[in-house]
Amino acid sequence: MSTNRQAYRASLLHLLDDPAVAGDGAVVWHEDGLLLVEDGHVAAAGSFEDLAPALPDGVAVEHLPGKILTPGFVDAHIHYPQTDVVAAWGAQLLDWLTEHTFPVEQAFEDRAHADAAAAFFLDELLRNGTTSALVFGTVHRTSVDALFEAALARNMRLIGGKVLMDRNAPAALCDTVESGRADTEALIRAWRGQGRLGYAVTPRFAVTSSDAQLAMAGELAAAHPDILIHTHMSENLEEIRAVEGLFPGHGSYLGVYERFGLVTDRSVFAHCVHTTADDLRKLTEAGATAAFCPSSNLMLGSGLFSLRKACGCGTRVALGTDVGAGASFSLLHAIGEAYRVGQLQHEPLDPLEGLYLATLAGARALKIDHRVGNFEVGKEADFVVLDPAATPLLARRTAAAQSLRDRLFALSILGDDRAIQRTYLMGRLAHAR
Structure with missing residues (x-):
């Protein structure tokens, strides 16, 4: 040959x-x-x-x-359906989801719309030097089919998943425990082993999933040891209070995910801005990753993630753009934003550490570091x-x-x-x- x-x-x-x-x-x-x-x-x-x-x-x-x-570059957290709400003016997280995210995500039931959005999204990643990413779809199976088909055509090493969301969201964006399981299993069967693609079980966050749905997500992750778990945690103080009200007696936000088997070495938790040192140590013990998304944390006023605190607890950290709350697809830009977040806490980020967070750290988070990084x-x-x-x-x-x-x-x-x-x-x- x-x-x-x-x-x-x-x-x-x-x-x-x-x-x-x-x-x-x-x-x-x-x-x-x-x-x-x-x-x-x-x-x-x-x-x-x-x-x-x-x-x-x-x-x-x-x-x-x-x-x-x-x-x-490897983006450890990004939403392709939110491309059209980049730079959307708004309040903080929960209001931003209601005003901007949920309305645009409803359009992804239409396959033609999803195809066009996926093509633009992936080309924008490549234009910014991002060659791999961990990607949120929407609740619609069509959104993930469109994303994976476009990534396969470009031969990208990409991991994505269908959002699981059965409460506290518009009816048009809610699935059920049964439909969420069926759609996720169908997507895994359809795309596992195709090209350079991977799958992630993707509950949006604890606020929008019932106990039964989170339990189902944990069961799926346990049944498929080659897939990731991708969700949000401790991004915003109002969000944290909502989780405490919905899941009393769990001790912490992480404790909710622990109960349902969602804290593993294959878990990527976006944000973790307000995560306690005790929970960071638990993430370390599990081998899970915190996806640091400085641009969106600043845009939504969520708070300042302390890289020094997380690393001091031994927690794996990688860098995410979190488009569309994040203002740019560029991980170069994200490194710069991470530096600014550090400066506000008297924690200057070394430029070489920034490059690590945007390359090999991301590959390690996505369990593809034997392939890229x-x-x-x-x-x-x-x-x-x-x-x-x-x-x-x-x-x-x-x-x-x-x-x-x-x-x-x-x-x-x-x-x-x-x-x-x-x-x-x-x-x-x-x-x-």
């Missing part, structure tokens, strides 16, 4: 581990680097000087001077070409950068989709600016 090979010469940056834990030894940086891709997988990644002499005969090297190759040999070649000179201001600022951290910090504060020159999926060009 013939081998398809491509080689790219540029600066090369990726993480082998969390630099906040492992130190700078986790950082791989080659100012003059080379990435060799064979049949969609990383065959070599290192310095050009070391690797170029050993390149197989006939392999052309594309030189990208001034550019930086990084792994594709860095440039280790054998992994799938999902990567982006960053342009530090994408805008006049960015070009001027990065040209004066005194270190890798300085250059990366400028990209996270000043960069957006314009800084993504190209996005590749398994070595194939998926987006070019």
